[in-house]
Amino acid sequence: xxxYGHDLLFGASFVPSAQQADAVVAxxxxxxxxxxxxxxxxxxxxQPGFLDTWTLLSHLAAxxxxxxxxxxxxxxxxxxxxxxxxxAASLDLLSHGRFELALGSGGFADAIASMGGPxxxxxxxxxxxxxxxGIIRAAWDTGAPGDIAHRGEHYQVSAPRGPRPAHDxxxxxxxxxxxxxxxTGRLADGWLPSMPYLGSAAAxxxxxxxxxxxxxxxxRSPRDVRRLLNLGEDQPADGLAELALTYxxxxxxxxxxxxxxLERFARETVPEVRELVAAERRRAASPTxxxxxxxxxxxxTRIIGAPGxxxxxxxxxxxxxxxxxxxxxxxxxxxxxxxxxxxxxxxxRYTPVEQANGRHLVDxxxxxxxxxxxxxxLVEQVAAGAIDAGTARSHVNAMTMRQNNWTLGAYxxxxxxxxxxxxxxxxxxxxxxxxxxxxxxxxxLDRLQEEHHAIHKVLERVDRALVAYVGDQAGLETLRxxxxxxxxxxxxxxxxxxxxxxEPLARHGA
Numbered sequence: 087x088x089x090y091g092h093d094l095l096f097g098a099s100f101v102p103s104a105q106q107a108d109a110v111v112a113x114x115x116x117x118x119x120x121x122x123x124x125x126x127x128x129x130x131x132x133q134p135g136f137l138d139t140w141t142l143l144s145h146l147a148a149x150x151x152x153x154x155x156x157x158x159x160x161x162x163x164x165x166x167x168x169x170x171x172x173x174a175a176s177l178d179l180l181s182h183g184r185f186e187l188a189l190g191s192g193g194f195a196d197a198i199a200s201m202g203g204p205x206x207x208x209x210x211x212x213x214x215x216x217x218x219x220g221i222i223r224a225a226w227d228t229g230a231p232g233d234i235a236h237r238g239e240h241y242q243v244s245a246p247r248g249p250r251p252a253h254d255x256x257x258x259x260x261x262x263x264x265x266x267x268x269x270t271g272r273l274a275d276g277w278l279p280s281m282p283y284l285g286s287a288a289a290x291x292x293x294x295x296x297x298x299x300x301x302x303x304x305x306r307s308p309r310d311v312r313r314l315l316n317l318g319e320d321q322p323a324d325g326l327a328e329l330a331l332t333y334x335x336x337x338x339x340x341x342x343x344x345x346x347x348l349e350r351f352a353r354e355t356v357p358e359v360r361e362l363v364a365a366e367r368r369r370a371a372s373p374t375x376x377x378x379x380x381x382x383x384x385x386x387t388r389i390i391g392a393p394g395x396x397x398x399x400x401x402x403x404x405x406x407x408x409x410x411x412x413x414x415x416x417x418x419x420x421x422x423x424x425x426x427x428x429x430x431x432x433x434x435r436y437t438p439v440e441q442a443n444g445r446h447l448v449d450x451x452x453x454x455x456x457x458x459x460x461x462x463x464l465v466e467q468v469a470a471g472a473i474d475a476g477t478a479r480s481h482v483n484a485m486t487m488r489q490n491n492w493t494l495g496a497y498x499x500x501x502x503x504x505x506x507x508x509x510x511x512x513x514x515x516x517x518x519x520x521x522x523x524x525x526x527x528x529x530x531l532d533r534l535q536e537e538h539h540a541i542h543k544v545l546e547r548v549d550r551a552l553v554a555y556v557g558d559q560a561g562l563e564t565l566r567x568x569x570x571x572x573x574x575x576x577x578x579x580x581x582x583x584x585x586x587x588x589e590p591l592a593r594h595g596a
Contacts, residue, residue, distance in 0.1 A: 088294065088334035091309045094363060095337035096356045097124025098348055099158050099316060102137040109343075110137065114146050116345055118153040120352035125150075126158035126188070126339055129165075132197035140165075140173065147181035154184045158316065158339070159260040159278060161192035163203040163211065167218035168234065168243045171225035175251040183253035187222070188278050190260040191215045204240070212265045214240035219257060219273050226251055258314060267293055270311060271300025276337075280316035285446040290315070290333040316341055323358035330363045400435040402592055403444035405584030406451065408577070413570035418540045424582055425529035430589045444592030451580045458576055465569050520587070523594040530586045537579050544572045 098117045100110055114125045125146070129139035143155050155177075160170070170187075178185040191211035192198050199205040206214060217238040224234045228250040236243040258276030261267050262283060270277050277297055284290060290313075298308040314337035315329065329335045338359075340351055436444075520527050551565040 088332075089367065090311070090313055090334045090336060092312045092336035094330065094360055095123040095154075095314075096352070096359075097122050097126060097154070097337065097339040098351075099126045099128070099339050099341045100343055102127045102139055102142050104135055104137045107137055110142070111146065111149065113343060113345060113348070114153070115150060117348060117352070118150050120349050121356070122153060122348075122352050124154040124156065124186075124337065124339065126156045129157040129160045130194075130197075131161075131164050132194065132201050143185070144177060144180075147177060147184065150184075152184075154186060155181060156186040156188050156258070159188040159190040159258070161194075161198065161203075162189055162215050162218045163192040163198045163206060164201055167221040167241060168225060168245055170218075171222040172249065174222070174255060175226060175249045178251040178253065178255055179249065181252075183251075185251075186256045186258060186276075188258040188260065188276075189215065189218070191266065206240075208263075209265070210240070212269060215259075215266075216269055216273065217241050222257065226255070256312065258312070261293075264296060267296040268300040271297035271302075271306070271308075272304040274311060276312040276314050278314040278316065280318065280341075282316075282318035282450065286442060287329060287333065290329070290335070294333060312336055314339065321355075323355045323362060326355070326359045327362035327366070330359070331366050401441070402430065402434070402436050402589050403441055403448060405588045406448060406581050408581035412574045414567060414574050416571050416574075418544060418571070418575040419537060421578060421582075425533055427530045427586050427590065428524065428526040430593070434593070436592050440592045440595075443595050444588040447588055447591055448584055451584060454580065455577065458573060462569055462573065465565055520590060520594065524590055527586070527590060534579075534583055534586075537575075537582075541572075541575055541579060544568070544575050548572055 098113070100113050102110055110127075117125045127139045127142060128136075130136055131138065139157050139160070143157065146155055162170070174185060174187050191208070191214070192203070192206070195205055204214075217236070217240050221234060221236050221241060221243050224230070224236070225245070225247055228248045230247065234243050234245050234247055256275035257273070258278040259266065259270045259274045260278050260280075261270045261274075262279060267277075277293065279290075279293065284293070294308075294313065297311055301308045301311060313333065313335045315335045316339045317326075318341055326335075326338055329338075340348070342348055342351075517531055521531060548565070548568045551561065551568040554561045554564065
């Protein structure tokens with residue numbers, strides 16, 4: 087039962103939509119009133135539909151009083167470390183010690199370069215981040231003699247130190263791969279991954295092991311690194327308690343823009359998690375009870391699952407077949423023109439870890455299929471008079487299916503305002519890796535990107551139909567037709583994506 091010695095924190099992460107700027111601020115203030123500890127925002131300056139995250143954080147520091155503030159995460163290539171250090175310290179002083187600094191190496195090379203940033207390889211970006219952390223800490227260390235004097239491969243800085251922050255700002259890193267995890271263990275104050283990209287709770291344990299080893303090699307304690315976690319959706323209290331007790335997670339950040347869900351999380355889930363964790367730790371601390379209450383690995387995966395669950399060793403994960411059922415006479419694309427990737431070796435056998443890599447895509451898609459069923463149910467509730475169309479529209483806008491752009495795909499500025507951190511990270515880590523690992527998949531990946539555009543337009547059609555139905559109750563059939571078209575296109579797309587990508591993901595990893 088790892089306990090890295092940090093109090094539990096609970097927070098939220100919101101999409102910094104420029105078109106809904108007032109709503110973003112209102113949600114942040116709601117999070118504070120609800121009693122949450124932290125509010126965060128993704129930082130993608132190259133997405134014109136987003137507010138500048140630093141400006142947003144500065145504004146929120148002025149209109150809130152208690153809640154902590156952070157990016158989730160700031161791309162260092164577009165935030166030069168010497169200036170970032172001064173900006174972070176200034177914001178911490180102005181907010182009276184409420185700012186934390188979450189950093190990433192920068193995932194979108196092309197987008198970063200388009201903004202005038204350096205074009206770095208993945209390895210170079212990690213090296214630059216390590217240099218940047220040193221510069222930032224030197225800038226804050228106003229008690230050290232002399233100016234900052236850094237001569238590195240990526241940064242050359244000769245500048246005065248200061249200002250000193252109001253409190254010891256934590257540097258949290260968004261990290262997944264071994265080099266970044268080792269850097270986290272050596273230099274960072276926190277590890278901030280996202281559960282949808284980790285793929286399983288077991289990946290938390292694997293990441294912890296790398297971080298702990300690197301921390302020990304650097305002469306640090308593993309307790310120096312807080313373990314934080316972005317949650318793709320609200321989870322039950324006992325599931326979060328398991329993550330805290332089994333993997334040492336001490337900060338849970340829910341990625342949601344639903345005000346009611348946020349209030350429910352703060353009012354119901356947070357107190358229950360605190361009590362479950364406290365009670366278990368009290369029992370574990372008792373010599374007479376510890377042996378009977380220790381959380382086993384099997385119990386740890388009771389709710390959140392383990393990689394490879396339900397799979398036969400040696401078999402590739404099975405994609406979800408397209409049942410061929412179509413509800414609409416309209417066709418968004420010609421399915422017969424879909425390209426196929428290289429066929430796998432029929433004799434190939436897969437380890438449980440490889441199976442889990444492929445199965446993760448199916449699991450994510452199953453969630454999206456569930457949300458589609460939820461959408462269809464909402465429409466029928468509107469038709470039956472159980473809820474009004476305005477309420478249904480609010481559900482659609484909050485659905486992770488829309489927020490995530492169906493998890494996978496290539497970066498596209500035309501709908502960047504809808505892209506969440508989940509989509510951003512998957513795009514940065516998955517598609518480029520698959521293109522490099524298997525060039526023969528390029529036509530498939532290009533087609534998937536085209537279909538993402540098309541599905542987005544269909545979903546907007548659903549939204550327009552809901553808006554029209556609010557003012558014209560005769561529009562029910564138009565609404566149903568739009569949802570039928572979405573059902574046809576999305577389910578077909580998900581099956582195609584699984585057919586082409588599940589096996590390559592098993593071989594190459596995610």
